[in-house]
Amino acid sequence: MNLEALASCLSSSACAVTQISTALIIGMLLFMVASGLSLIFGVLGIINFAHGAFYMAGAYIAFFTYQATSSFLLAFLAGALGAGLIGVIFERFIISKVYGKDILMQLLVCYAIILIFDDLVKIIAGPEYKMMGMPDVFALPPLEFAGGFVPAYYVFMIVASLSIGALLWLAIEKTRIGKIIRALAINPQMVGALGINTTLLYAAVFGVGSMLAGIAGSLAAPTRTLTPGMGLSILIESFIVTVIGGMGSIVGALIAALLIGFTRAFGAIGFPLFVDGIMFGMMAVVLIIKPSGLLGREIAR
Amino acid sequence: MMKAGFLRDLFFAAVVLIVLIVVPFIFTKPSLRDFLIYVMAYGLLAMSLNLLVGLTGLVSFGHAAFFVSGAYMFGLLMQSGRVSIPVAILITVCGTAVLAMVIGAICVRLKEIYFSFITLAFQMFIHSIILTWVSLTGGDQGLRGGIPRPPFFGIDLSSGASLYIFSACIFVACILIMRQVWQSPFGYTLRLIRDNPNRANYLGVDIVRMKLGVFILAGAMASVAGVLLSLFVSGAYPEFGFWTTSGEAIFMIMLGGSQLFVGPIIGAILLRLLEHFVSIYTEYHGLVLGVVILAIVLGLRQGIADYVVDFLQRRREAKAAPAKEAAFVKKRIA
Amino acid sequence: MLSVQNLDKRFGGVHATRNVSIDFPDGSLTAIIGPNGAGKTTFFNLISGAFRPNSGKVIFDGQDIVGKSSLEVVRLGMTRAFQVAEIFPSLTVTEAIMATVISHLRKSWTFLRRFPVAEARTRTEEIIELLGLADKAGTLSRNLSHGDQKLLDIGLALAMEPKVLLLDEPTAGMGPDERWRMIGKVQHLWQVKKMTVLFIEHDMDIVFKIAQRIHVLKYGAVLAQGTADEIRRNQDVIDAYLGADHHLFAAVGEA
Numbered sequence: 001m002n003l004e005a006l007a008s009c010l011s012s013s014a015c016a017v018t019q020i021s022t023a024l025i026i027g028m029l030l031f032m033v034a035s036g037l038s039l040i041f042g043v044l045g046i047i048n049f050a051h052g053a054f055y056m057a058g059a060y061i062a063f064f065t066y067q068a069t070s071s072f073l074l075a076f077l078a079g080a081l082g083a084g085l086i087g088v089i090f091e092r093f094i095i096s097k098v099y100g101k102d103i104l105m106q107l108l109v110c111y112a113i114i115l116i117f118d119d120l121v122k123i124i125a126g127p128e129y130k131m132m133g134m135p136d137v138f139a140l141p142p143l144e145f146a147g148g149f150v151p152a153y154y155v156f157m158i159v160a161s162l163s164i165g166a167l168l169w170l171a172i173e174k175t176r177i178g179k180i181i182r183a184l185a186i187n188p189q190m191v192g193a194l195g196i197n198t199t200l201l202y203a204a205v206f207g208v209g210s211m212l213a214g215i216a217g218s219l220a221a222p223t224r225t226l227t228p229g230m231g232l233s234i235l236i237e238s239f240i241v242t243v244i245g246g247m248g249s250i251v252g253a254l255i256a257a258l259l260i261g262f263t264r265a266f267g268a269i270g271f272p273l274f275v276d277g278i279m280f281g282m283m284a285v286v287l288i289i290k291p292s293g294l295l296g297r298e299i300a301r
Numbered sequence: 302m303m304k305a306g307f308l309r310d311l312f313f314a315a316v317v318l319i320v321l322i323v324v325p326f327i328f329t330k331p332s333l334r335d336f337l338i339y340v341m342a343y344g345l346l347a348m349s350l351n352l353l354v355g356l357t358g359l360v361s362f363g364h365a366a367f368f369v370s371g372a373y374m375f376g377l378l379m380q381s382g383r384v385s386i387p388v389a390i391l392i393t394v395c396g397t398a399v400l401a402m403v404i405g406a407i408c409v410r411l412k413e414i415y416f417s418f419i420t421l422a423f424q425m426f427i428h429s430i431i432l433t434w435v436s437l438t439g440g441d442q443g444l445r446g447g448i449p450r451p452p453f454f455g456i457d458l459s460s461g462a463s464l465y466i467f468s469a470c471i472f473v474a475c476i477l478i479m480r481q482v483w484q485s486p487f488g489y490t491l492r493l494i495r496d497n498p499n500r501a502n503y504l505g506v507d508i509v510r511m512k513l514g515v516f517i518l519a520g521a522m523a524s525v526a527g528v529l530l531s532l533f534v535s536g537a538y539p540e541f542g543f544w545t546t547s548g549e550a551i552f553m554i555m556l557g558g559s560q561l562f563v564g565p566i567i568g569a570i571l572l573r574l575l576e577h578f579v580s581i582y583t584e585y586h587g588l589v590l591g592v593v594i595l596a597i598v599l600g601l602r603q604g605i606a607d608y609v610v611d612f613l614q615r616r617r618e619a620k621a622a623p624a625k626e627a628a629f630v631k632k633r634i635a
Numbered sequence: 636m637l638s639v640q641n642l643d644k645r646f647g648g649v650h651a652t653r654n655v656s657i658d659f660p661d662g663s664l665t666a667i668i669g670p671n672g673a674g675k676t677t678f679f680n681l682i683s684g685a686f687r688p689n690s691g692k693v694i695f696d697g698q699d700i701v702g703k704s705s706l707e708v709v710r711l712g713m714t715r716a717f718q719v720a721e722i723f724p725s726l727t728v729t730e731a732i733m734a735t736v737i738s739h740l741r742k743s744w745t746f747l748r749r750f751p752v753a754e755a756r757t758r759t760e761e762i763i764e765l766l767g768l769a770d771k772a773g774t775l776s777r778n779l780s781h782g783d784q785k786l787l788d789i790g791l792a793l794a795m796e797p798k799v800l801l802l803d804e805p806t807a808g809m810g811p812d813e814r815w816r817m818i819g820k821v822q823h824l825w826q827v828k829k830m831t832v833l834f835i836e837h838d839m840d841i842v843f844k845i846a847q848r849i850h851v852l853k854y855g856a857v858l859a860q861g862t863a864d865e866i867r868r869n870q871d872v873i874d875a876y877l878g879a880d881h882h883l884f885a886a887v888g889e890a
């Protein structure tokens with residue numbers, strides 16, 4: 001415990017700004033991953049324990065595309081779409097086989113996928129750490145806020161994540177497709193009876209959910225080291241986010257992701273060893289008080 | 302009836318105990334003994350978890366909390382030098398039962414996936430406390446300096462062989478206790494809860510109290526598994542309480558089967574063998590393991606032992622059906 | 636035995652039960668009828684402790700049980716069977732009934748004995764015999780036919796030795812012949828056990844044939860009550876139940 005360090009950081013605006021920006025990018029990555037997780041759970045009722053694998057896939061695809069083309073835009077798109085595509089394949093051939101099965105079967109299938117993906121990455125990219133490096137487009141001087149410096153890329157990440165989150169929210173709440181998807185979450189038989197191809201919709205929703213993880217992965221690639229197994233730690237945290245925010249709620253995911261982001265960034269200074277403890281403690285408290293999460297609905301059934 | 306069933310189990314237990322004790326003295330490879338110790342400690346953990354998963358339908362993601370509490374409590378008690386091994390085990394089991402009672406009282410009120418998540422949260426909270434409370438637990442370095450094993454009742458566990466025999470006895474005793482629970486009226490009431498909790502409630506079963514009861518029992522049993530492991534590695538490590546340990550136990554249950562009493566042990570053996578042989582042939586054992594799991598889940602759709610039991614039953618029924626029909630036809634003709 | 640006084644329940648804007656007062660004498664066999672949405676199942680949920688009424692009393696065996704949990708109500712001696720059979724799929728008929736008998740004997744916390752338990756055996760066999768499930772005693776509940784599952788559901792309720800038994804549509808989802816067999820069994824065990832039985836039923840023939848008293852619910856309120864003959868001749872009931880089609884109703888009644 002080093003609460004004095006925390007207090008002194010909070011009193012210095014430079015340190016505070018740095019930590020806030022760190023909190024925000026952790027929060028945004030978690031928000032992207034968790035909103036995908038939340039979407040898949042909300043509509044398909046599946047807890048995708050393999051979600052971290054799509055994050056990893058996004059990061060690696062972005063890395064290789066960037067190496068080949070030196071274009072961050074292409075890398076970003078490839079990471080997002082690649083993860084989405086893998087997600088669709090995974091849904092069609094594997095996850096759809098355990099719909100309605102008990103949760104342990106789903107857990108096991110996802111665990112298998114994690115193991116397979118981690119080894120595939122080792123085979124394709126090698127077991128060692130990879131660094132993508134900062135793309136040239138973002139080789140700009142850091143921006144100054146109240147005496148603290150924030151890298152330009154961080155600002156881009158935050159803006160990009162928030163815009164994608166807003167788009168997703170608009171798509172679900174305001175469009176016809178969104179309405180169908182919300183109906184699908186509540187009464188799939190009814191949606192099927194209306195002549196809508198639910199199989200296709202399930203695959204599409206799973207694809208979008210995986211794409212969100214892929215987006216997080218490709219956004220993270222320039223700032224993080226890439227390793228096989230990188231999906232696991234973010235998976236656990238995004239679970240905490242989903243549980244706290246409420247399964248199926250995008251706004252809930254954003255709030256919870258920021259909460260975890262700030263806990264991580266400032267906890268790293270004040271109580272580095274107990275960050276996990278605080279995060280899981282918050283999760284337990286939310287579960288005790290409101291099991292469906294801050295903004296979640298109770299699962300119908 | 303009761304006696305016959307119990308005596309049969311007692312007989313099986315004696316056979317298992319003898320095999321466990323004799324085998325390492327015939328095949329003296331140290332790797333075999335390590336294998337058996339692993340199966341005993343983790344098998345016991347998986348068996349205790351299956352009291353929740355397979356018998357009651359409670360999928361706990363945080364069962365290793367009680368495994369790690371067993372290891373640390375026992376280790377710390379022995380390092381204090383004030384108590385003998387049996388007393389330390391007794392205190393550890395009781396202490397963990399109290400811990401399980403506190404955590405369980407909160408968790409068992411939640412349903413389905415929320416129960417899974419909150420058990421995970423509590424386990425990780427305990428894991429964090431162990432990492433943070435360095436002065437007591439040694440933090441991420443684990444409880445080092447060895448766990449002393451002073452003699453008691455003329456039994457000296459300082460030699461590897463006597464420690465092994467002692468552990469095998471404890472292991473078999475715990476399995477017997479759990480077998481008794483599995484077959485008792487208590488166990489059958491838990492099956493009611495597993496199959497249809499709402500109906501059980503309308504048949505006078507106090508679901509919350511029953512769940513809490515089995516949660517405490519399973520926690521206490523897991524702490525014994527933790528004691529066994531800490532005795533062997535002569536230490537305790539935070540990883541015992543990390544979520545991967547719970548995951549491994551769940552995996553053993555799923556691999557072996559949750560409905561057959563010995564399923565989790567079979568799972569522990571299979572998992573260990575699988576890891577062992579796969580890692581001989583390839584460094585990518587995750588890939589192979591993953592494919593095997595997919596094959597089991599998508600192919601068999603249940604644990605291996607459960608599948609074999611069902612398969613045998615179906616074959617018996619298939620054999621019995623034509624015979625019955627023939628008898629029926631004969632009767633009609635007559 | 637059971638007396639409901641001024642029972643009232645609202646779900647948001649829906650007034651599901653309106654000021655219902657009914658007496659169920661000791662050892663009676665009573666039918667609750669009414670068109671779909673009349674609040675029959677809600678009525679059962681209110682008296683069995685699943686829902687708490689907004690106002691009113693449920694006097695069971697001399698005490699007001701409003702506010703007691705469903706578990707407490709069961710333990711006082713009122714059990715129920717469900718419209719869709721609520722059973723234990725992976726247990727055999729014997730196992731399920733015996734485990735319930737054990738629950739009734741308050742022996743669920745027994746660790747040191749083994750299943751099957753001797754003192755529960757007689758009672759278990761008696762119930763299986765009474766239901767006519769003897770040849771299926773060892774069958775897994777999930778492999779039973781629909782009708783047998785409904786029977787088992789009733790058998791589970793019986794294992795609690797209830798003073799009052801609530802049956803929610805015991806003949807739901809059955810063909811005509813099976814219905815009569817089922818209701819014959821219900822009548823039989825009512826006679827044997829001398830319990831107070833309430834049942835919800837749609838089939839008028841069945842209701843008029845076996846019920847001592849009939850209570851008609853409509854929009855959550857009691858529309859009429861009386862014997863089969865009284866109900867059959869009650870103009871309100873005829874109007875409510877079948878609209879203008881009196882003749883059909885009369886014909887059904889006399890069949």
